[in-house]
Every structure is written in structure tokens, then in C-alpha cells.
Amino acid sequence: MSVTLDLSRMAPQADAPKPLINLSGLTRPQMVAALTESGVVEHGKAKMRATQIxxxxxxxxxxxxxxxxxxxKETRARLADSFTIARPEVVERQVSKDGTRKWLIRMAPGIEVETVYIxxxxxxxxxxxxxxxxxxLNCSFCHTGTQALVRNLTAAEIVAQVQIAKDDLGEWPSDKDDRLLSNIVFMGMxxxxxxxxxxxxxxxxISxxxxxxxxxxxxxxxxxxVVPQLEALGEKTQAMLAISxxxxxxxxxxxxxxLNKKYPLNQLMAGIRAYPGLSNARRVTFEYVMLKGVNDSPDEARALVKLIKGIPAKVxxxxxxxxxxxxYQCSDWAAIETFAAILNRAGYSSPIRTPRGRDILAACGQLKSESEKVRASAMRKLSMAAMAGVLDEDEDEAAA
Known part of the structure; x- marks a missing residue:
């Protein structure tokens, strides 16, 4: 005997609610378009309303x-129905004895990132x-680089890292004279x-x-x-460039x-020399991790001087x-100082970066996110390198 299941009387399942658009991740022109397309704001008032928001x-x-x-009030209610401006959850906050702050931020289920203020x-x-x-990238000296890629962050999730730091530092409104946050560095994961x-x-x-x-x-x-993207970075963002x-x-x-196997040094250096806006007032920063017996000899320092010759730069x-x-092991301090002295004599500023936030596991390159099961779900904990020494004094004056 066969049995036929009659589904005709079953109540239809409700469609999943449409996710709210996060206005925090929209530029002003994008916000104008989103407000207009949603019907929340009429076209003639969208630009003015976007600036207010x-x-x-x-x-x-x-x-x-x-x-x-x-x-x-009516417009505010309509905005809340279609959009969000809420922050992601701060799962953990730590403060180092040297003043470094670190926040573990949950962007979405299973997506957690760390942000560090130095x-x-x-x-x-x-x-x-x-x-x-x-x-x-799997850089062999970097613990964070051994974490497999999960996904790109959205603009809203990147901006949220800045907003959360400003919340904790008391940086609102943004025109405060005594601001503690002056620089942003894309040097994390x-x-x-x-x-x-x-x-x-x-x-x-952000700008x-x-x-x-x-x-x-x-x-x-x-x-x-990533050599093919260097020109686009300079043209689209006018940001300062740092090269790992x-x-x-x-x-x-x-x-x-x-990555050097794909874009070797001759291509990389040519791309750097052509970076839009590169000048003595907008120098490129070369980041150079000091590895004992690997890349820290005086000969390597002299080779570095030769490699970057003619480029407005600091190291x-x-x-x-x-x-x-x-x-890998850290170079001896004497070797680092000798290396720096060779660069200095060649006319290149070469500050030695002081490790920051070691006591809260926020030092450069030390950390790696781990996967662990929480309520049967894989919750990825992202750790990243806290990078210090981005601008030296003369660059900072030029940026003022």
C-alpha cells in the first residue's frame, strides 16, 4: 500500500528576513544611492540626508x-527598518602595561578579529x-600568516574596528583637540x-x-x-605605502x-618606484624583520641600501x-644596531621598532587565530600583528 503525503494544507514558510544594510560601511555617494534605492528618502533630499547621517x-x-x-521621527523609523549602524560585539578587551590596547571583535558567527591600538x-x-x-601568503617567519584565509572583511567591518577603538578611547566627537588616535595602519591579518x-x-x-x-x-x-595593485592603491586611496x-x-x-615567486624583487621595486605620489614628503616604508643568521649581516644591510637606492624611503x-x-630566532641587539648604522650612514632613517603589548599577546607576528568548538560551532579566533613605528618624527610633521 502506498501513502501520498498531502502538503497542500501546510502553512507556507515565511521568507527569511532581509539583512539590514550597514550604513557604516558606505561612502557618502554610496549612502546617497542606498537611501534613494530603499525609498526611505526621496531623491531630492538624499544627499542632504546622507551628510546628516x-x-x-x-x-x-x-x-x-x-x-x-x-x-x-518618521524618517528615523524608516531608516531603522532598512538599515543598521550598530557595532559588532566586543568579546574581550585587554590593556597592556605599556598602554597597548587589544579588542577581540565578533563580526559575525564564527568571524572574530583582533584590533590593536598602540x-x-x-x-x-x-x-x-x-x-x-x-x-x-604563508610567510615563513609569521605565525599569523599560518592561519588559512576565511574571507575578506567588508568596509563596514574594517571601519567598525576604528569605531570600537574610538568608543573605548573616548574619541567622540571626532574633532576633539586631544585625540589619542592619529594614525591607521593596515598591518593586521x-x-x-x-x-x-x-x-x-x-x-x-575614515578620511x-x-x-x-x-x-x-x-x-x-x-x-x-601584490605588484599589479600598487598603482590602483595609490590612485584610489592616496595612502602611505609600506612594503613587507x-x-x-x-x-x-x-x-x-x-609571494615573491609570483612578483620577484625586480618587478616589486619597479612598482614601488612608480607608486603615485611617492616623494620625500610621502616616503615608502620598508619593513624588515631581523632574523638571526638569516638576513641580518652587514652584507645584507649594504645590499638593502643598493636595492632601495633612489627611492624616498625609511626602513x-x-x-x-x-x-x-x-x-627562527631574533637577531642579537648588536647585529641590529650595526645593520641600522649602515642604513643611517647611507641616508636612510632606520628606527628599531620596540615590541609593544607582549604581555597581552599583541606583539608583531606572534599570534595566530585558532579554531575551537563552542556550542558545536567552529569559532575562529583571529590574532594579528600589532605594528608600531609607522611614522617617524619627520614624516609625522609632514602629515600634520
Missing amino acids: FRWVHHRGITDFAQMSDVA PSVGRVGALCVSSQVGCT GEPLYNMGQVADAIEI DNEGIAISRRRITVSTSG LHATNDALRDVLVP NLIPFNPWPGTD
């Missing part, structure tokens, strides 16, 4: 449409933000140039004078050398930074921070 979100730091006192960097303090969850569109939008939002208003000359993007270099020849850099020397399982 933008200032409330990015200048005042508010997280609730109801607080927008110069917007009609005081006394740049003008007064720098925020190190991530552009991806995980990384594809991920390769920013593999997420160019979202990074560029985030920089436009907009109607909002957070951090100058593009105080925003630095660090790349391991670490070696002066292809054979060694192929090991330390495997940040980064003492290696060991992590479990690595075979």
Missing part, C-alpha cells in the same frame, strides 16, 4: 537612529586593523591588496572630513608586494615571503618575536 555615525559616533535629533606611535597613537580573516575594493572604501570613509577625519597621509597600507620586504635577494625572499627594523614551533 554620515556626521552622526562617523563624527558623533552614535549607534542608534533614534539619537539623530535633526532627522524627522600609543605613542605616529602623532599620538596608531590603530592596527585587519583587512581579511586569515591570510593566503591579511593582505590588503587582495581586498582592494573594501579597503579603498574604508579609507574613503572623510565630515566624519572620522583621519588624513590619508596618516593612513598606511602594508603589502607583501625582509630580504634583499629573490632566493631568500622566496622562502620568507612566498623599519623589526626584532623578531618568536612563536611556538618556529625555527
